[in-house]
Amino acid sequence: MNKIMSFWNHIKNQFRQEIPEQQFATWIEPLLVNEDNGQLTIIANNRFVLQWIKDRFFVKIEELAKKEGFTEVILVTQRINAKPTINSVTHNQNIPLTEPQQTPYPSKLNPQFTLDNFIAGKANQLARAAAIQVAENPGQAYNPLFIYGGVGLGKTHLIQAIGNEVVRRNPKARVKYVHAEKYVSDVVRTYQHKSFDSFKKEYHSLDVLMVDDIQFFGGKTRTQEEFFFAFNALVESHKQVIIACDSFPREIMGMEERLISRFGWGLTVAVEAPELEMRVAILINKAKQQHIDLNEDVAFFIAKHIRSHVRELEGALKRVQAYSGFKNEPITLLSAKESLKDLLALKHRQISVENIQKTVADYYKIKVADMFSKKRTRSLARPRQMAMALAKDITSLSLPDIGDAFGGRDHTTVLHACRKMQELCISDQTILRDYQALQQILSS
Numbered sequence: 001m002n003k004i005m006s007f008w009n010h011i012k013n014q015f016r017q018e019i020p021e022q023q024f025a026t027w028i029e030p031l032l033v034n035e036d037n038g039q040l041t042i043i044a045n046n047r048f049v050l051q052w053i054k055d056r057f058f059v060k061i062e063e064l065a066k067k068e069g070f071t072e073v074i075l076v077t078q079r080i081n082a083k084p085t086i087n088s089v090t091h092n093q094n095i096p097l098t099e100p101q102q103t104p105y106p107s108k109l110n111p112q113f114t115l116d117n118f119i120a121g122k123a124n125q126l127a128r129a130a131a132i133q134v135a136e137n138p139g140q141a142y143n144p145l146f147i148y149g150g151v152g153l154g155k156t157h158l159i160q161a162i163g164n165e166v167v168r169r170n171p172k173a174r175v176k177y178v179h180a181e182k183y184v185s186d187v188v189r190t191y192q193h194k195s196f197d198s199f200k201k202e203y204h205s206l207d208v209l210m211v212d213d214i215q216f217f218g219g220k221t222r223t224q225e226e227f228f229f230a231f232n233a234l235v236e237s238h239k240q241v242i243i244a245c246d247s248f249p250r251e252i253m254g255m256e257e258r259l260i261s262r263f264g265w266g267l268t269v270a271v272e273a274p275e276l277e278m279r280v281a282i283l284i285n286k287a288k289q290q291h292i293d294l295n296e297d298v299a300f301f302i303a304k305h306i307r308s309h310v311r312e313l314e315g316a317l318k319r320v321q322a323y324s325g326f327k328n329e330p331i332t333l334l335s336a337k338e339s340l341k342d343l344l345a346l347k348h349r350q351i352s353v354e355n356i357q358k359t360v361a362d363y364y365k366i367k368v369a370d371m372f373s374k375k376r377t378r379s380l381a382r383p384r385q386m387a388m389a390l391a392k393d394i395t396s397l398s399l400p401d402i403g404d405a406f407g408g409r410d411h412t413t414v415l416h417a418c419r420k421m422q423e424l425c426i427s428d429q430t431i432l433r434d435y436q437a438l439q440q441i442l443s444s
Ligand code: ADP
Pocket: 117, 118, 119, 120, 124, 149, 150, 151, 152, 153, 154, 155, 156, 157, 158, 282, 310, 311, 314
């Protein structure tokens, strides 16, 4: 790792510890750095980020940089699709706010999300292929392109990558990325200021509109109506609409039928959870991007143990890196195991019958001993049945084993408890709620 990267990683680690994760991810993580003749250049995506860094973090960054022997620190913005424009002015003067020469449409895209660094695999094959086609022929291929799937599986990355590619091919394209929550609040603001004309004008004149996490429109009638108009205007004039959502269109709660049916006009594709090899490839790629030395063994180790989604993989990579950064050692299998110890222990923790009995007893405020007792009053029998049913669902124990663990009861008693709970979960809302709450407590 060269000097500048290790210095920058060091700075990032400091900030990571000092500011909330969300802020870190928004402001510090996306910054790029460069070194030239002892001069450190920090490159922000846009003026807004630049100002924010200048106001809050610059003094600290500069202090650390000087300690490391940098003679000068400057802050610049990045020109989209070009090398950063560097105006060599020190921070003591007004920091230059460099503007791109030809002002592109303010698309709100994160330049780090590209098609190139989106790893392909079975889980996203179709979505990726569709994305490439749409990026090459916006408005022509599939309209709308509707991408859905669970959290952290790359939806935002993929739709922004389409936007970045469209802008790369045609810098004048009017491409807009908007998170559904932002769109909702824009509608509210537009309402307050009665400025629907300019709102419409803006949205209806786009070449590509991307709406992320559209499930947030659920139940928001006015927003849906406004979006319905924008959607129609755009699709009718062959402008591209791209939507990301956490669920299949029909499963979005509180979404109007006319929108749901329109979502199906183009192509609806899923992104799924990546398989092992794909997780390894993603990790190695992320590490490369962040200039982290990560060998394949370690990548396999992390990917084998972290299976849920890509964001969690990234979190694990960060931990592994922070741990060795802290110790000033390279990342090895051993250091990776050590740094993920807590995380893995948590995942592998076996939930025991004793644990279930105690949790259920606490929940219903009865004594743990009542789990084994022969008393049959309902206030004791119900929690006992609940605990038995949970034991059957959560552990891999057999019915006789569970019977034994509950004061030597017969396996038919356990079976009866399980059936009873099943029935009650259907007929009694309170029992269902208790059951779900307990399940959650036990698995957290
Ligand atoms: P979602 O929007 O589906 O919740 P994101 O697009 O925010 O997920 O993805 C979470 C993180 O995982 C991002 O940093 C993204 O770059 C990364 N990621 C997800 N899928 C891939 C992939 N196939 N290749 C590379 N990075 C990926």
